[in-house]
Amino acid sequence: MFLQATMKHNRKLIDAAIELHQEGLISPNTYVLDVDTVRKNAEALAREAKKQNIELLFMTKQIGRNELISKAIVEAGIEKAVAVDPWEALTLHRQGIKIGHVGHLVQIPKYMIRTILEVNPDYVTVFSYENAKNISEIALEIGKKQKIFLRIAESGDFLYDGQKGGFTLKQLYEDIDKLIKLSGVEIAGLTSFPCLLIEDSQAKTTPNVLSMQKAKTFLEEKGFKDLEMNMPSATSTATMKLLRESGATQGEPGHALTGTTPLHVSGEFPEKPAMVYVSEVSHLYEKKAYVFGGGFYPRSRMERALVAPDKNTIKSVDVIENDPSNIDYYGTLDTTDVSIGDTVIYAFRTQIFVTNAHLAVVGSLETSPELLGIYDSTGNKVR
Structure with missing residues (x-):
């Protein structure tokens, strides 16, 4: 849903996510959040709230109650x-x-x-x-x-x-x-x-x-x-x-902090996309590619995903959305023109706290990308 906006406005997040996965530093079924973009989004929200004389209370369920992200939002003025x-x-x-x-x-x-x-x-x-x-x-x-x-x-x-x-x-x-x-x-x-x-x-x-x-x-x-x-x-x-x-x-504000409200599909608002979901091609079966799941969300409205053996070789493929009545052990790509082990990148609206995904927080993407921590879906630090 937000893949095109993320490619346009935060390509460095996609590149960092691919590199982290290909280096084995994060596993599939991991959301990657860009703390610096979240901070900028929060600053934009705080400025507009002051202009409109509205008090803001920030929501964290959609970002897995994450401590690093929450503290960045507080520092930004909410x-x-x-x-x-x-x-x-x-x-x-x-x-x-x-x-x-x-x-x-x-x-x-x-x-x-x-x-x-x-x-x-x-x-x-x-x-x-x-x-x-x-x-x-x-x-x-x-x-x-x-x-x-x-x-x-x-x-x-x-x-x-x-x-x-x-x-x-x-x-x-x-x-x-x-x-x-x-x-x-x-x-x-x-x-x-x-x-x-x-x-x-x-x-x-x-x-x-x-x-x-x-x-x-x-x-x-x-x-x-x-x-x-x-x-x-x-x-x-x-x-x-x-x-x-x-x-x-x-x-x-909740999804505005990660640039993922339905209005933000265009990417043409002050809040920019700050989150992607990382998976990996698990296997091919009957003209479809299957990728590791666990973090998909029934209301995500996914259409496309990126598949990449490395950050310099990226292709866009069609997504077949899961039936929400089934457990999302895997996601499905409408292609076999991929290889087992390839990184798969999605960008969609989610609620991390109702998944079993991990969350990796990254920073300094403009200069020297850094993995700041890995957390579970309810805010506990994994490493």
């Missing part, structure tokens, strides 16, 4: 992270990353609430009064008042399967007086997901935004002021103006 789930929050906290938001896509399990509150997140999202009550009770026990976001999920809003839940407007109207009485929490804002979608190379708001706006008006009538409007999904330099115009006070 100081706090959003954790997709409580386990990510704990990993980032151990790395010394400040947690701005947790609990949105994945609620905090009851017996993890104390542990999560003790890492001092700025905001915790709740889907229900019961969840807010549980958080309030633990917050009081440890002597704090936790700011919470209410997740708005009105009937008819755009919600992905596997991510459904939150307050309908009717439920909010019914529960608000009970929520206000919880002395261990403070309703600090609203959130939903996704608030933006990319269709036909254009960013558009979802119905969720209107639902958030209606909920905000209701809360303001109840006396709430200065509510945060957290509007994640597809946050980038190209979409922040739309977010601000929609009432957002916060965005949560």
Whole structure:
């Protein structure tokens, strides 16, 4: 999906990935991330956010909760992270990353609430009064008042399967007086997901935004002021103006940090591609080449891959996407004009934390390329 943009804007990353694989320094099923390009992307995002008066909280699930990359993002000016789930929050906290938001896509399990509150997140999202009550009770026990976001999920809003839940407007109207009485929490804002979608190379708001706006008006009538409007999904330099115009006070860039939102296929935005996936030709069978898998992603929309015995001999070949109902032991190339052991390079949209891939961080590609570390898909250093 991003192969052409990567060839045009970050060819040195492709060359470095091929060399690392051919030298045996990385194995197939490894994502290679260019920390310097991520840093530049984060700097561009931070500049635009300041211009639009939007606070950014960076997402790390798609880059495997990686410590080196996270610290580069912080250095670039985005100081706090959003954790997709409580386990990510704990990993980032151990790395010394400040947690701005947790609990949105994945609620905090009851017996993890104390542990999560003790890492001092700025905001915790709740889907229900019961969840807010549980958080309030633990917050009081440890002597704090936790700011919470209410997740708005009105009937008819755009919600992905596997991510459904939150307050309908009717439920909010019914529960608000009970929520206000919880002395261990403070309703600090609203959130939903996704608030933006990319269709036909254009960013558009979802119905969720209107639902958030209606909920905000209701809360303001109840006396709430200065509510945060957290509007994640597809946050980038190209979409922040739309977010601000929609009432957002916060965005949560993830794929923009690696130049891999659907808008970035062209490569003609400040954020440049910073990630490739490395595999190796395993075998040939019935006019197809099979490459080692484990890190493919069902929504990747791959079309082409590069095959190379070395960085000076590269060919582009067609990809046959895997059936997402099967385990990706191998990927498939629609060719036999390759050799076993050749390096294979992909560039696609992914979520590393749900794969069993490794992640190699590289730097100084413009001068003297350096392998800075190899990590597993959930942020642990391998070597």
